[in-house]
Amino acid sequence: MSPASGPGPRWLLFSFGMGLVSGSKCPPSCQCQAEEVICTGTQLTEYPPDIPLNTRRLFLNNNSITYLPAMNLGLLSDLVYLDCRDNLISEVMDYTFIGVFRLLYLDLSSNNLSWVSPYSFSMLSNLVQLNISNNPHLLALNKYTFANTSSLRHLDLRNTGLQTLDHSAFQNLLTLQTLYLSGNPWKCNCSFLDFTIYLIVTHLNHPADDQTATCVEPELPGLPHHAGGEPRLRYMSIHPTWTTKDYIFLLLISFCIFAGTVPPWLTGVCAVVYQNARRKSSDAEDEDEHGQPVEVSRRISREGRTRARTA
Structure with a gap:
């Protein structure tokens, strides 16, 4: 029996024919x-x-x-x-x-x-x-x-x-x-x-x-x-x-930002005021300390000139 006449090709031809019929x-x-x-x-x-x-x-x-x-x-x-x-x-x-x-x-x-x-x-x-x-x-x-x-x-x-x-x-x-x-x-x-x-x-x-x-x-x-x-x-x-x-x-948001910046700002202002006050106090003490000897030497000079004139 030739390959073309075997059961395999017959089945393929049958399937192909059924596809054409159904189509x-x-x-x-x-x-x-x-x-x-x-x-x-x-x-x-x-x-x-x-x-x-x-x-x-x-x-x-x-x-x-x-x-x-x-x-x-x-x-x-x-x-x-x-x-x-x-x-x-x-x-x-x-x-x-x-x-x-x-x-x-x-x-x-x-x-x-x-x-x-x-x-x-x-x-x-x-x-x-x-x-x-x-x-x-x-x-x-x-x-x-x-x-x-x-x-x-x-x-x-x-x-x-x-x-x-x-x-x-x-x-x-x-x-x-x-x-x-x-x-x-x-x-x-x-x-x-x-x-x-x-x-x-x-x-x-x-x-x-x-x-x-x-x-x-x-x-x-x-x-x-x-x-x-x-x-x-x-x-x-x-x-x-x-x-x-x-x-x-x-x-x-603006309030939160403002509330967050106010305390540092106040702290900075207080620090500046405090430093200024402290600087003024220090300057006043320096004047007292150095001002006293200067006044004594002036008084001694005046007394010396007075004695010289008397003599």
Whole structure:
């Protein structure tokens, strides 16, 4: 029996054939046509099985999916469009999209996102449009989140819980054209100044409906976020606003400093007064001691002159 006809090659051919068959199926309740799989509103609670391996456009929106498995997604190496909006996804882990490096469009809006790993999008160097809006539990983004998405042109961050952004998170987004920021509780303090300056310098496009992106706290409520680099915020950065607690603290510090310097000052004054008094007393004693002999010699001289005249 030749090696080609042995049980080993037959098993490999069988497995390969099963892979092709499974990869050509269509998930239940989904529609598959021309490299496109549509599973919109099919009450899915998890990522569907049997998605054709040649899928280029995948619609998983309006379901109850809570997790995106990296292994299953990694099989779709030709995927360029992924719509996962209106689901229950709570986090995106490291390298979730490691196998879909051709992806151009990714929509994760209207989920329950509270955490996006710094390396979630690290393999998406071809990504052009990313939407993670309407995730109110998303409070922060790591500065490395967009480090490798160098082709990104449109980024939607509307209606999240973001309060501030590190301007260095955007330093590799040289092709970024549109940035949506409205509906977030922006905390326009001094640490936010660098980001607002970045927005002004880069001349990013802010759509008309994004004019509602305003500061919420602490000192500039209602001020448009793109005006954060204007003189008011710059003045706040150089001249911070003092509160009543700040004044009380400053008063206590001043009192402690004053209380600590008064005793040494009084001691020094007393020492000077004492030394002056002692010096004057010493001078007076010297005059008494040396003044007596001088007066006696004068008297003897006068008596001698008187006797001489008499004689």
